[in-house]
Amino acid sequence: MAAVDVFEEEPVLGGRHPLLSMDNVICAPHLGYVEHDGLEHMFTGIFDQLLAYASGKPINVANPEALKR
């Protein structure tokens, strides 16, 4: 058996993936992190980063070199 939440190419549309037609496989559309409280938390952070940048003090910067340009 297999249970699969992730695919090589996402999204899978039109039901076009060989695993979807196998009776011993169950497939979900990458629902792992797709959950209300998790997204609330995630987007709180994402919007805070955005507001921080807008106020001139960027946070969580992955590429500080970009700030010098």
Add this chain to the structure above:
Amino acid sequence: MNITILDDYQDTIRTLACYSRVAGHTVTIWNDHTKDVDTLAGRLKDTEALVLIRERTPIRAPLLERLDKLRLISQAGVYPHVDVEACTRRGVVVSSQTGPGRPSYATAELTWGLVIAAFRRIPQEMAALKAGKWQAYPIGIGLRGKTLGVYGYGKIGAVVAGYGRAFGMNVLAWGREHSVTQARQDGVTVAASKDALFAESDVVSLHLRLIDATRGIVTAADLGRMKPTALIVNTSRAGLLGPGALEAALRAGRPGMAAVDVFEEEPVLGGRHPLLSMDNVICAPHLGYVEHDGLEHMFTGIFDQLLAYANMCSRPRCAPGDREWPPSTFSRRSRCSAADILC
């Protein structure tokens, strides 16, 4: 001995290891279901030992009166579907292992599967994916930090409460005196009242036996107290709710979701049940106890009961033609027809 097993929908029993225990007997297995007395009387006319899978088929007097060869019913669990008095009158022995034993982990696990499936809309999303769509439903809800209400803190309820704790949920329990006492002993918070359990829980899971005192115990008012985001899970018995009460409550928006493994009339065939067409309800075909290890355990006991009955009759003091058998074992004496058949 002619043994008949009814309602083996998935043709599982012959695949169990314990099936070898009845290898020396003639076993007939039916995979379909009927409650029709004429049909059953025909199927069972030569049956000496009838094996039942839980409560799938009612065995009442009108049927029993037509089963002249029947000597033993061997099954497991409670037997509201068997007319035991009629069996006694006819000298049919009813063997059923009940009482304290291990919890049905199978049912507890199925319950938890349904909780997660419903909250994350897994069955709906899986069907949508096959139908060509990607993340087609409103976002799912996680369990951590939510409140699980266990109504009926018995063997299964206690296991489910443990799963709730493992998932970081706040667990509330409610039920009769025994439930409340056991929950306190296990350190589980007891709800302030039944009303509070329904009002405060994000998931209400029912783990009550269906007896006269619990029939319809979950009322329309109870359901109406639930949050619009809450889920009710029933892996116990449909009769705990009044007829149509759940459908009406869901249409009214409280609770918002339901996960159901049990129906008033089973099996549900032809997709004919109103819950099956509701998008906020997930339904399973009474899979709770339907699980390999549990059935292996159950049928080991069922076959042992059957062999014990057969062996009792092969003891020297039970001679062919004896009319009283075995006098010391039953409070009411049975015809020794068993001896005629088995010795």
